[in-house]
Amino acid sequence: VLTVTDRYSFETTTVNPLRAMRPNLPDKGEELARVKKIIQDSRDGCNFCNDKQTLTDSFGRVYWEKSHIFTSENAFRFFDYTGMVIPADVHDFTELDAQTFEALFAYAAVTWFGNIRDKSPDKTHPILVWDLLEKAGGSQVHPHITIFAGSGFYPGKMGHLEDAGRRYRTATGGDYLEDIVHIQEAVGLRFRHK
DSSP states (O other): OEEEEOTTTOOEEEEOGGGGGOSOOOOHHHHHHHHHHHHHHHHTTOGGGSGGGSBOBTTBOOEEGGGTEEEEEOSSOOSSEEEEEEETTOOSGGGOOHHHHHIIIIIIIHHHHHHHHHHOTTOOEEEEEEOOTGGGTOSSSSOOEEEEEESSOOOHHHHHHHHHHHHHHHHHSSOHHHHHHHHHHHTTSOOOOO
16 A cells, blocks of 8 residues: 655545455446436436527627537536537537647637626636536536636635745745646656647
8 A cells, every 4th residue: 555645735635556456346337328318318307418508608609610519607606607518419429529628728718708808807816617427416417617717816725726826935045836737747657738
């Protein structure tokens, strides 16, 4: 058993290679069939398959016509601004292509954050969350990104990372997240898509 604790974020990870050998792991084929059934059963009546069945933000929507991506206000607001980025034509996340996936993050979410900043310059803390299916907290089966922005602080885990970054910069002069990426690249745990 290996335990590693980050002295800046205080996160701890424990790795136990024996856990992979434990009995009663779900069969991957059965799990995929279960997920595919959930996706199929949710297709009829899905309000994310049509932008007319979702809320419009006070500043309008962001559209990416190439992949029929749109933004929507989140009915369950939990931060100053809360929205979603939704690929209307893709109900099954396993059918997302690279162009659509990139457009969700790099175009639609970034444009939405820009609209928030233009409307409310004090909203300096943007966050996006890919909450897919029930185990990740997704309330809808249809793929979507939850996006939110607020003032003064990041909530929860993101706030802890921001604090860790400050402590790290004070102690080392470095950039906490960039240094983590470099370490992960150096040991083969991460690569940068070009």
